[in-house]
Amino acid sequence: MCEEKKITCADAESENDVAKAVETAADDILLAGAADMFTAFLRRKFPACRETSDCLCAFNLADSLIICGSTQSKPIDCGIATSYMPTEVYDEKTSAxxxxxxxxxxxxxxxxMIIAVRDRHxxxxxxxxxxxxxxxRISHALVGCHRPAELVIEGGATAFAILNRLGWNSFTITxxxxxxxIRMQADNGTHVTMKPGSYPWGNLFRQ
Structure with missing residues (x-):
């Protein structure tokens, strides 16, 4: 009689859910998933390598340019005023x-400065x-007048377009x-942080 085989899809809503699924999985279970699952698996197999601190890097917010290229972006509360794209620019009725x-x-x-898109229609x-x-184009103009210590870009396609426009193509991941x-340092000294548009900001700017 053949042993019954089945596939179980975990309905995870958080990292804790993923970690629990991995922790409770039997050794003969083949785990498959994305980066969060693999990270949880490594933490289970190599507990000595768990992070000892959840402290984040200290951003120099006094010298920063934050570009929110996603229309799904949430407001950022870090003490810096946000400049939203005017509706007439968003609608291409007026030049930027x-x-x-x-x-x-x-x-x-x-x-x-923080630059963001508010319209979504x-x-x-x-x-x-x-x-x-x-x-x-806007980022290129701003960096041209002052190169920031921190350049934070939300949205993968936006990050590619901005860095390509700036001509920055060599980085060291920090x-x-x-x-x-990911936070990395360009050859010119600016730290560049890229965040997917679908990810929450969380405590990214915690000091």
């Missing part, structure tokens, strides 16, 4: 040049391409702040 000029003036004075490939290219959230 005027807004860019205002941002450059404000950023040249403050050296700390347009969808499709065209608006996605337009938003990331617009953010890339920290993995959270799964999928």
């Amino acid at each position: 040049d005027g807004w860019t000029a205002r941002l450059v003036k404000d950023y040249n004075d403050s050296h700390a 347009r969808t499709g490939k065209h608006i996605a391409v337009y938003l990331r290219e617009t953010m890339a 920290e993995e702040i959270a799964p999928g959230v």
Whole structure:
């Protein structure tokens, strides 16, 4: 009589759920999953390698440029004012040049700025391409007037467009702040942190 075989799909909503599923799995169970599952598996097999601290790196918020390229981004409460893309720019009814000029003036004075998209009523490939290219042009203008100590970019496509526009292509990874959230240092000294648009900010800016 053949032994019954089955596949179990865990309905995980958090890292703790993933860790519990891995911790309770029998040794003859083949585990399959993404990075969170693999991390939980390593922690189970090699408990001596567990992190001893959950402290995050100290961002220099007084000299930072934070670009939120995702329309799903949540507000960031870190003491820096957020400049939202005007609706007429989002709708492509007005050039972004005027807004860019205002941002450059404000950023040249403050050296700390968050840029984000608030409108969400347009969808499709065209608006996605337009938003990331617009953010890339704005970022290039801002970095041109002052290169920040910290450049934080939300959204993978946005990060690619911005770094490509800046011509920054050589980095040294310094920290993995959270799964999928990498901080690295460009050759010019600026620290660049990239976060997927679908991930929450969490305690990224905790001091």
